[in-house]
Amino acid sequence: MIKWFNNLNIQIKLVITYSGLILLPLLILGVISYYISAGTIETQAIQFSNKIVSQINRNLDYNIKEMERISLTPFSDPDVQMVLRKSAYHNDLEKLRDRQIMDKTLFNLITLRPDIMGIYIFPQHSSSNQEVYYRTNGYSMRDDYDLTKELWYPLVLWADGKKVLLSTHYETQPIHSPRKVFSLARQIKDVDHYQNLGFILIDANLKIIQEICENSNFGQNGKIMIVDQHGNIVYHTDETKIGAKLEPKFQQFLSNQNINRMLKIAGEKMLVSSAVSAYTHWTVIGMIPLAELNRSTILIRNITIFIGLICLLLGVIVSIFIAKGISNPIRKLQRLMSQAEQGNFNLQMKLDHQDEIGQLTHSFNIMITKIKELINTVYDAQLVKKEAELAALQSQINPHFLYNTLEVIRGIAMTNKITSIVDISKSLAKLFRYSIHKEMEYVTLAEEIAHVKNYLTIQKYRYGDKIEVIYQIDEQILKQKSIKLILQPLVENAIYHGLETKIGKGRIEISGYQEAQDILIKIRDDGLGMSREQLDSLSQAMNSDQKWINDSKQTNLGIGVMNVNSRIKLHYGNNYSLKIESEPNKGTTVIIRIPALV
Structure with a gap:
């Protein structure tokens, strides 16, 4: 390596030396700043991710609390309480009047929120769908619908009047092709005697959750998953996974605390953050690709490299300028010597330096002058001879x-x-x-x-x-x-x-x-x-x-x-x-x- 360096010309040696002195500090500074900024950005990304999943949880809580307030209407409406207390009707007119009361109440409730797909009230004494009160977005229930066969039915009975959140499922037995919804159900209690008067079921369009997640700005390629306390996926950015069971590697996020982990998902490393709602007991899990988190870090790295290259370029230009000031006189002297070797002695080098290079230039000029004088002496003699020969030839x-x-x-x-x-x-x-x-x-x-x-x-x-x-x-x-x-x-x-x-x-x-x-x-x-x-x-x-x-x-x-x-x-x-x-x-x-x- 030393031998190779020694064989280089002076200008290249100077340029390499100056460039190295500029590049080394820039390289050290760039590496240190890159790792510091990468750590800072990662911390900020975790904070941002926690903030987003917590905000999604708050928005979900707000929407579901509104559904709960709607579900409490039968408790506070005396007309609804009166209708549900009846176990039989004396005539059809009385029955028609009660249905009009229930239809009006359900109409007022369903218009409160555009995302509500249907509200159903099942009286305790009902024996068929003819006695079920419901209001939906333009469709009717099947005649063979049996409430007691629903999987959530025993959960509502066990809750004894408290709300029960139902994970994503299809609408409650519509005649047409059903849509995906999530629901809130509870028993309706007699406010006077706390006896069971029936059940209320509210189906909400899953798109309300999709809108909440999409409006969260969780990164360009980020994914959001909402899971209930039983490990059922209520919502997922990938719609094919909605309704499926949570994968085992995500089970750790169902604990009652916020967690941040780095996981490899579908071959891509991601930052996974979770937040559990104390109200719904649902867990919001956010997943951001590490490459997206590192985008700012990569930008900082590229800017650092760019600035480094600019500084290096400027350093190289300055070093070339300095090196040329030293090497150019030597190279010019070298070129003139090469011309003298080829027989050109009509040259002199301008003396601009008083240093060692100037002394070499002065000696070279004296040598060329003496050689030229000798050549001119010989040339004059030969010229006379050639002119005589030429005159003889032409004659x-x-x-x-x-x-x-x-x-x-x-x-x-x-x-x-x-x-x-x-x-x-x-x-x-x-x-x-x-x-x-x-x-x-x-x-x-x-x-x-x-x-x-x-x-x-x-x-x-x-x-x-x-x-x-x-x-x-x-x-x-x-x-x-x-x-x-x-x-x-x-x-x-x-x-x-x-x-x-x-x-x-x-x-x-x-x-x-x-x-x-x-x-x-x-x-x-x-x-x-x-x-x-x-x-x-x-x-x-x-x-x-x-x-x-x-x-x-x-x-x-x-x-x-x-x-x-x-x-x-x-x-x-x-x-x-x-x-x-x-x-x-x-x-x-x-x-x-x-x-x-x-």
């Missing part, structure tokens, strides 16, 4: 072309006496003007092509239709610059050494295009070609820096090729030159490679 353009041209002009003038001599003279004038114009060291490829065409115009009168010339030049390269007189000598060479002695017609193809940063021009003829020995000898002469003149004479392959090749090397360097491909009786291709210069 060696083959003069026999001039003589041949003049011979053509003379022959045409003497034998044909035609105006074509004007074309030859004009082309010849352009050739001379282009060749001897010393100020035009660099020309465009378009001018080089025009020079070739002037030359071929003259040759056309000598060879007639024997030579066909095809141009395939990419127009995009016509504006590229090159040294002059690199094409015409090669075309001339193709004619005299390839096509002149060939039997039949011959062809010259001149093509040009750009390849990456270079310009490639190919001059191909289908003439006699060269043998392998001739090609190797010529290639060896072209690659030589000292013997090209002698070799060109010995090979007798034309000064033009050697002239052009040497001039290209002198102007553009050894990476640019001619390449020759040839096969006997198939022709020769000369490939010119020069840099793209506009």
